Amino acid sequence: MKLRLLISAVGLALGGLSLLGSAPPAASSAEPAPEGAARATFAGGCFWCMEPPFDKIPGVVSTTSGYAGGKVVNPSYKQVSAGVTGHTEVVQVVFDPEKVSYQKLLGVFWANIDPFDGGGQFCDRGSQYRTAIFYADDAQKRAAQASKDAIEKSAKLPGSIVTEIAPLDAFYPAEDYHQDYYKKNVRHYQRYRRGCGRDRRLQELWGKSDH
Numbered sequence: 001m002k003l004r005l006l007i008s009a010v011g012l013a014l015g016g017l018s019l020l021g022s023a024p025p026a027a028s029s030a031e032p033a034p035e036g037a038a039r040a041t042f043a044g045g046c047f048w049c050m051e052p053p054f055d056k057i058p059g060v061v062s063t064t065s066g067y068a069g070g071k072v073v074n075p076s077y078k079q080v081s082a083g084v085t086g087h088t089e090v091v092q093v094v095f096d097p098e099k100v101s102y103q104k105l106l107g108v109f110w111a112n113i114d115p116f117d118g119g120g121q122f123c124d125r126g127s128q129y130r131t132a133i134f135y136a137d138d139a140q141k142r143a144a145q146a147s148k149d150a151i152e153k154s155a156k157l158p159g160s161i162v163t164e165i166a167p168l169d170a171f172y173p174a175e176d177y178h179q180d181y182y183k184k185n186v187r188h189y190q191r192y193r194r195g196c197g198r199d200r201r202l203q204e205l206w207g208k209s210d211h
Helices: 002-014 047-055 077-081 102-110 138-153 186-196 198-206
Strands: 038-044 060-068 088-095 131-135 164-167 171-173
Touching: 038 047, 038 102, 047 060, 047 088, 047 102, 047 186, 088 102, 088 131, 088 171, 102 138, 131 138, 138 164, 186 198
Parallel strands: 131 164
Antiparallel strands: 038 088, 038 131, 060 088, 060 171
């Protein structure tokens, strides 16, 4: 977490912004999805790192970093990163169900997290970095649980999966400087990801992945 805060502060300074100076959007959910599109919301630790694997999937319309799973209305990054709101960092994926299935997105999600880590993800520690699948309806709930059960029964990985499956009560988009961070601050993002040991741990768990 300290590494990411430092990199974020450097990136914002270069952009002439203050780390805490940008207020989050007032809306409690993102704008309506395009007609026929659906939403999937996943928590996999740092939301900077969860946008890229979904953005490259055909059928994904957009990804938005944000916060979910807490009790405070319209939380700021400062509040969430301090672990005082109950939220975790998430990415909300808008997708075309005719081009990509929710099950496919679940596969991408699992391949990009450590589902056995109950204390955070990689170098980011605390409940604000916990893993979770926030479902929008009963169909997503059933699919999410089925995917979790399949991994637990596969016997390929040791330990119990601690990833939460919960209803999405509210989604709050993160501040603008967090959106598409991996595109807007390439060097800082790569330094953070490498320093956090994310890819090393993912390869240990899942092997080499295209996601």
